[in-house]
Amino acid sequence: MSVGGVAYRRVARPVLFRMGKGDPEVVHHRTLSALARVSRSAPALRLLGGLRRRHPSPRTVFGVDFPSAVGLAAGMDKDGVALKAWPALGFGHVEVGTVTAHPQPGNPRPRLFRLPASGAIINRMGFNNSGAQALAARLATTGRIGVPLGISLGKSKITPVDEAVGDYLTSLRAVYPFADYIAVNVSSPNTPGLRTLQDRAPLDELLAALTTEAGSLAWSLGQRRTPVPVLVKIAPDLTDQAIADLLEVCVDRGIAGLIATNTTLTRPGLAAGDAATAAEAGGLSGRPLAPRSLEVVRFVTAHCDLPVIGVGGIGTVDDGLRMLDAGASLLQLYTGFIFGGPPLVTSLNKAIAAR
Numbered sequence: 001m002s003v004g005g006v007a008y009r010r011v012a013r014p015v016l017f018r019m020g021k022g023d024p025e026v027v028h029h030r031t032l033s034a035l036a037r038v039s040r041s042a043p044a045l046r047l048l049g050g051l052r053r054r055h056p057s058p059r060t061v062f063g064v065d066f067p068s069a070v071g072l073a074a075g076m077d078k079d080g081v082a083l084k085a086w087p088a089l090g091f092g093h094v095e096v097g098t099v100t101a102h103p104q105p106g107n108p109r110p111r112l113f114r115l116p117a118s119g120a121i122i123n124r125m126g127f128n129n130s131g132a133q134a135l136a137a138r139l140a141t142t143g144r145i146g147v148p149l150g151i152s153l154g155k156s157k158i159t160p161v162d163e164a165v166g167d168y169l170t171s172l173r174a175v176y177p178f179a180d181y182i183a184v185n186v187s188s189p190n191t192p193g194l195r196t197l198q199d200r201a202p203l204d205e206l207l208a209a210l211t212t213e214a215g216s217l218a219w220s221l222g223q224r225r226t227p228v229p230v231l232v233k234i235a236p237d238l239t240d241q242a243i244a245d246l247l248e249v250c251v252d253r254g255i256a257g258l259i260a261t262n263t264t265l266t267r268p269g270l271a272a273g274d275a276a277t278a279a280e281a282g283g284l285s286g287r288p289l290a291p292r293s294l295e296v297v298r299f300v301t302a303h304c305d306l307p308v309i310g311v312g313g314i315g316t317v318d319d320g321l322r323m324l325d326a327g328a329s330l331l332q333l334y335t336g337f338i339f340g341g342p343p344l345v346t347s348l349n350k351a352i353a354a355r
């Protein structure tokens with residue numbers, strides 16, 4: 001592990017993890033507020049960016065140019081408040097959201113739990129976000145951030161599942177002009193009924209509507225010859241048959257790529273020390289998810305030609321390289337970044353560039 005990695009784990013992380021009497025959501029909000037301040041300050045951004053060695057590994061995936069492979073996963077900066085700080089920390093793309101058509105508070109707290117012995121997190125946030133319109137307003141003032149920006153869309157809790165299409169379309173229309181790609185989130189376990197949108201018929205209806213609308217928006221905005229790529233983010237808890245069916249729909253509907261995977265409702269391979277927390281309801285992320293995410297990425301790349309963003313349990317350089325070997329074109333981090341900090345992003349970038 002790098003010197004920075006050791007310093008983060010031995011010094012910064014213990015301080016962070018004790019903040020707010022150990023409530024992970026307090027730490028999350030304070031860290032995000034600090035990064036939001038950095039994001040608004042050109043000198044702070046220069047300083048942060050200057051502390052880091054650059055290790056580019058440029059690639060073009062689904063028609064978008066990425067400076068490097070490692071991106072920030074959805075859910076960390078749902079409302080896009082700290083956008084410019086993420087590239088300064090080494091991320092080669094940022095996925096904001098998930099946002100919904102209606103602003104919503106999410107589930108009651110506590111709803112975010114650390115499982116330190118397992119290198120994992122359980123969350124049942126429930127898409128707390130300020131809404132697609134508010135995100136669009138913020139993005140209009142933020143401007144370009146220097147790396148591709150993905151925008152993740154979900155369904156508002158108050159919208160019934162059989163009216164989901166209209167809800168996603170409202171969000172798409174609001175944020176479309178600012179997105180380098182759109183992620184259709186049909187895989188969060190914390191919005192009742194959402195995952196049923198991965199089934200063949202509702203998925204087909206949703207993706208047909210979104211890709212058609214993306215085409216119309218591209219035409220009416222006249223900025224691009226091709227519409228912004230639309231990706232689908234899938235759950236790790238689907239059977240092989242369900243994934244195969246989903247891939248068929250995605251290919252038929254001109255989906256540009258897959259993001260695999262979201263969090264799992266299963267509780268594989270947790271350390272004994274985390275047994276009590278493991279009983280909390282919600283999606284599990286982090287190290288225990290890695291074997292299944294890898295498996296899903298392998299399955300997807302074996303069954304279709306669509307590019308895949310591999311996410312789930314990447315906590316070390318080896319994890320990231322394994323995900324690329326499994327066929328992923330890009331990577332994303334969430335939980336690994338909480339436990340490994342910015343040095344993990346740098347080490348991963350360095351190892352990938354060295355390949």
Ligand SMILES: Cc1cc2nc3c(=O)[nH]c(=O)nc-3n(C[C@H](O)[C@H](O)[C@H](O)COP(=O)(O)O)c2cc1C
Pocket residue numbers: 073074075076078097098112121123125127152185188233261262263284285286287289311312313314332333334335336
């Ligand atoms: C607290 C938390 C909130 C999340 N929120 C979202 C979200 O809003 N949308 C989404 O697509 N994924 C969300 N995720 C899932 C992550 O983007 C990622 O797919 C998952 O955590 C697996 O990656 P990891 O093991 O690196 O964390 C969230 C994860 C966590 C831990």
